[in-house]
Amino acid sequence: MRPFRYEHAADRAQAVRAGAAGGGVQYLAGGTTLVDLMKLDVMRPSAVVDINALAADHSDVRLEGDHLRLGALARMSDVAEHPVVRGDFPVIAQSLDLAASPQIRNMASLGGNVLQRTRCEYFRDPSWSACNKRDPGSGCAAMQGVNRKLAILGVSDKCIANYPGDFAVALAALGATVDVEGANGRRVLAFEDLHRLPGDTPHLETNLKPGDLITGFSVPAGPWTRRSLYLKVRDRQSYEFALASAAVALDLDGGLVRQARIGLGGLAAKPWRSPEAEAVLRGKPLTEAAAQAAAEAAFTQARAQGERAFKPELGRRTLVRALLQAHAMEA
């Protein structure tokens, strides 16, 4: 690990001031991504700003009108256990419960969790010189390499790294927003606008600017949030990243789908929402055939060469199963 300056921020203003100082400043909350990648020499901040003192004001979990408010410094385990989240937003509780390990869920903050970096092994190991995400313009060793776990949606010729998280997929599906505090004050981003697609600049992963600090999330509650679930398919039963996952939420009007919210994980370059699949289901009865048609629509743009050839079919089956399970829920 390279040397860095360690600072404690006592409050939000101090954190943002320190973060905006430039020159590779990183915020430290749980550290489960940052410390790991600093040890691997992938992240090389000149300064680390410990923001855990802000938890006193930014770890709330509560219903505010028709929105679920989540403080960015709430820990994954605490949010997953929260009765409002478990009862009214099962897709969020499940996406957190099924992620990482109990130890990591005790450490990781929500804000850090949505910003976790890809698990692409070529990104994580600097002995591979070709990684456009780590070193812009250097190429992509994964294209012709071991890429079974990488993305098939939203990829580019420069990068096929997948976004590895679960919680962010639920937020994308539910149309959440993100509160950001920056050098020029506060602003609200649609969650779908937080992450960028790789395009020609895979090293730019989010639309956050230096010093921007995520302070919280807001999730609109609706008739669909209770009838929601997160289905995660992986190589081992626990403590493993998704090969494919689906976050689904359904608003049913008698036998018909009034509204479907669909997110996909493990398969895409960023937390993925599929408006194409949602559109297929609108106004229709949720039969297995309808679910399959929606799943077809979700993967028409998939690029799945080589080792990833199995992933569109795995993704479709995962989505179909999730939709049928959500349809069968008592909600």
Place this chain on the structure above:
Amino acid sequence: MAREAGNGRGPSRRRLLAGAGGVAALPLAAAARPMPVASAPATDRPRMDMILTINGDDHRVSLDPRTTLLDALRDHLGLTGSKKGCDQGQCGACTVHVDGRRVLACLTLAAAVQRRPVTTIEGLAQGEALHPMQAAFVEHDAFQCGYCTPGQIMSAVACVREGHAADDEQIREYMSGNLCRCAAYPKIVAAVREAAAQTARA
């Protein structure tokens, strides 16, 4: 009141290996001296003075900001019960409790847990009396090589305390952050099950 780690607990393998005046932790009064630490590079890197609260005792240490809690425990305080397996948050051998919650010491910077209570495997027993989870691991022979065991036990104590040991399936799920390369899993589950039942009766 700070004191030397492991004080009054008889000779330890670590102290024998370290030799007198070796790697063992410094009492507060002596902390102003340079740390006689083999693993720290002899450079002029900036150090941070901090107080770490380990198993109820305050330790004043002066550490490179890069030092993880795991390295602080093992290399600077002589508490080598917490083990370094993967050192990247994948195996759970370094599991300790911070503020009563299980976390990974290898991904925790020491500077981030200043003055927050840390419990390690050395802090579980009451004198010569093993913690019920330690006793259950012995009783069920829930290890072979033993390297993952301190992390398994710290994780298991938290698993029971969290209420996540209702049945074998739940124990397996909530112990999944602790890998055992000897694959003593069935006996680990049995030990956790028994300790959980004892706790429920207590």
